[in-house]
Amino acid sequence: MLYDYLGFAFEHGQELLDGLWITLKLLALSSLGGFLLALPLAVARVSPNRTVAALARGYSALFRGTPLLVQIFILYYGFSQFEAVRNSPAWFVLADAFNCALLALTLNIAAYMAEDLRAGIIGVPHGEKEAALAYGMGRCGSYLHIILPRAIGIAAPALGNEVVSQLKASALASVITVLEVTGVARRFSAQSYSTDPLIVAGLLYVAVTLLLSLLARLAERRINCHQPR
Amino acid sequence: MNDLADYANQLLAGALVTIELALTSLLFGLLLGLAAAWAKLAPSPWLRHPVTLLSNVLRGIPEFLIILIFYFGLSNFLADHFDGAIEISPFFGGVFALSIIFAAYSSEVFRGAFLEVGRGQLEAGQAYGLNRFQLFCFIRLPLAWRTALPSLNNMWQSLLKDTSLISVVGLEDMLRKAQIGAQYTKQPFLFYAAVALVYLLLLAASNPLFGALEKSANKGFR
Incomplete structure (x- = not known):
């Protein structure tokens, strides 16, 4: 049995590596984009302005409350229903399976990361916020220099877990024909009537x-290295 | 919108399949998860290590891939050994795969929850003359259940969302029905948005249920 697996891995190593490259591209780009999107979302989430906070909460609820597969279908198949979308520049993203999967994964992980960062922002010790005020920082300055860096440190373990989950979520890209690891394995599995490739x-x-878990733990330690243990 | 009304019955039937699949998998997943947690805490290393390893490996593989492996693996196995006399339905295959996924994750939660149960509580039970079975049913399980509930709520939400993956292997659940409707009416956005809304509603509806469960599990705690 092991021999079969090894045989398959050697025979189709190139295709598997190509698939792995696409999986890692999906993972890295969507995690980075999702994180950048999650920062303003998390700040909006704790905003004293009720409308802004409600909008951010709605975004999170929408993307966390529906299956990723449905989100992918809406982006990839759903929007093609409207001619206005087909004629707009957005079609450049939505018409391509890889871009579409990347967009869905990015929007999805942003919702999860925003919740983690929100918890991080709430967890920043009050004294540190007051220290920022004492230094004469405004809201913007204190978020940029004090609150967010600290919140990212607090949320780091949760954010790392989101990235690990995202690796698994990226397998769904194969449903809309993206040939990442799962897509490659499904193709070989269908050709050979065997589950070995899977x-x-x-x-x-x-x-x-x-x-990834190892890298996440190292990064977490690096971010929090100035904190007393 | 009229197109959606024409397919409302179909979508509703699909939603029922989704709910049935999720609840059946929850039941078997919970039982399997409890059994796996018990094995992870067993004194015998021959039981502890293989189960821990299996659960760790399963948690590192995408849910979608696990479903494909178990569904096609089981189909191929039955075809090879029973000459097609036994076939598994997508529903059964889905329950099989989803329960195993649920068990892999929930066993870790149960394991932690069992470890949380205070020694004093168990000793009090022993002092009352409870035997090992009673100790498990009346002390250990209710206390662990209480600690595990919030995580189980999260896992139930993932499970309900993961049922959509079974549509890819051909189960006529809500998402598959929406796909069919979208193909015939050429209105994919309408159908997928409707399905997304139903998932949102189902998840929103299960929240108060878990709230009530947590409230009853917390009886006697302040």
């Missing part, structure tokens, strides 16, 4: 998950 892909994910 199992090899699964082991590949396990290896990447282990590596």
Whole structure:
């Protein structure tokens, strides 16, 4: 059995590596984009302005309360229903399966990361916020220099978990024909009527998950290195 | 909008399949998760290590891939060994895969929750003359249940959303029905948005249920 797996992995190593590259591209780009989107969302979430806070909460509820697969279908198939969308520049993103999957993954992880960062912002010790005020910082300055950096440190373990989950979520891109690891494995599995390619892909994910968890823990320690333990 | 009304019955039937699938998988997932947590805490290393390893490996693989592996793996196995005399339906395959996924994650929660149960509580039970079975049913399980509930709520939400993945292997759940409707009416946005709304409603409806469960589990705690 092990021989079968190894045989498959060697025979189709190039295709698997190509798939892995696409998986990692989806993971890195969507995590980075999602994080940048989550920062303003989290700040909006704790805003004293009720409308702004409600909008950010609605965004999170919408993306966390529906299956990612449905979100992907809405972006990839749903918007093609409207001619206005097909004629707009947005079609450049929505017409391509990879871009579409990337967009869905980015919007999705942003909702989860915003909740983590919100918890981080709330968890920043009150004294540190007061210290920022004492230094004469305004709202903007204190968020930029004090609150957000500290909130990111507090939320780091949760954010790391989101990235690891995102690796697994990226497998859904294969449903709209993106040839990432799962997509490659599904193609070989259908050709050979065997589950071996799927199992090899699964082991590949396990290896990447282990590596990511390790990286996340290192990054977490790096971000919080100035904190007393 | 009229197109949606024409397919309302179909979508409703699909929603029922989704709910049935989620609840059945929850039941088996909980039982399997409890059994796996028990194995992870067993004194015998021959039980503890394999189950821990399996659960860790399963938690590192995408849910979608696990579903494909178990569904097609089971189909191929049955085809090879029973010459097609037994076939598994997408529903059964879905329950099988989703329960295993749920168990892999929930066993970790249960394990932690069992460890949280205070020694004093168990000793009090022993002092009352409870035997091991009674100790488990009346002291250990209710106390662990209380600690585990918030995480189980999160996992139930993931489970309900993950049922949509079974549509890819052909189960006529809500999402599959919407796909069919979208194809015939050429109005994919309408159908997928409607399905998204139903998922939102289902999840919103399960929140008060868990709230009530948590309230009853917290009886006697301040």
